[in-house]
Amino acid sequence: QKEVEQDPGPLSVPEGAIVSLNCTYSNSAFQYFMWYRQYSRKGPELLMYTYSSGNKEDGRFTAQVDKSSKYISLFIRDSQPSDSATYLCAMTAGAQKLVFGQGTRLTINP
Amino acid sequence: GAVVSQHPSWVICKSGTSVKIECRSLDFQATTMFWYRQFPKQSLMLMATSNEGSKATYEQGVEKDKFLINHASLTLSTLTVTSAHPEDSSFYICSARGGTSGAGGEQFFGPGTRLTVL
Numbered sequence: 312q313k314e315v316e317q318d319p320g321p322l323s324v325p326e327g328a329i330v331s332l333n334c335t336y337s338n339s340a341f342q343y344f345m346w347y348r349q350y351s352r353k354g355p356e357l358l359m360y361t362y363s364s365g366n367k368e369d370g371r372f373t374a375q376v377d378k379s380s381k382y383i384s385l386f387i388r389d390s391q392p393s394d395s396a397t398y399l400c401a402m403t404a405g406a407q408k409l410v411f412g413q414g415t416r417l418t419i420n421p
Numbered sequence: 422g423a424v425v426s427q428h429p430s431w432v433i434c435k436s437g438t439s440v441k442i443e444c445r446s447l448d449f450q451a452t453t454m455f456w457y458r459q460f461p462k463q464s465l466m467l468m469a470t471s472n473e474g475s476k477a478t479y480e481q482g483v484e485k486d487k488f489l490i491n492h493a494s495l496t497l498s499t500l501t502v503t504s505a506h507p508e509d510s511s512f513y514i515c516s517a518r519g520g521t522s523g524a525g526g527e528q529f530f531g532p533g534t535r536l537t538v539l
Binding site: 347352355356357399408412413414416 | 455462465470514516527529531532533
């Protein structure tokens with residue numbers, strides 16, 4: 312079993328839809344959670360960083376962490392074609408290496 | 422956010438030659454830098470972790486003599502692929518973590534370098 316599981320998709324939704332991306336993990340030592348967005352042939356861009364259970368909002372993005380269920384989510388409201396990318400969840404137990412999910416390929420259709 | 426650059430952005434070389442890739446943190450001091458490789462439609466695979474002034478720590482299965490990493494300053498790390506072969510063709514991405522990053526140590530990624538070995 313992988314430490315971090317993420318549905319690779321692909322996921323295709325119409326413009327304006329709410330997108331839900333999810334990851335589950337097995338290592339209870341993970342305390343810090345990140346979501347990265349990666350466009351094709353580019354490096355990952357940090358979108359959200361959280362370390363406590365609950366919700367964190369930044370513009371159209373909301374990151375949700377449920378440590379009791381070992382489950383994290385990223386919600387995108389009012390999705391735009393420019394949101395089409397691969398979204399990677401990542402987590403760490405501290406100042407250690409990140410463990411990445413497989414990445415979900417998302418397409419927003421105009 | 423913090424900016425990390427990589428150079429070159431793409432390189433084509435002949436089999437048997439060596440290629441050096443630079444990773445720079447432009448607006449912060451990176452106490453730790455990471456090197457990843459990524460194959461098409463796959464997630465990032467960590468190759469090694471380097472701390473400034475120390476030897477790199479390589480992940481299991483990564484040949485340290487083939488992938489030479491130098492982290493000589495707080496803003497520069499280099500990855501040298503020695504005697505490159507076609508199977509080394511990949512997308513190489515570096516990331517950097519600053520000393521003032523949060524306890525979870527956010528990593529900021531460079532734009533990547535696409536290496537093609539003929």
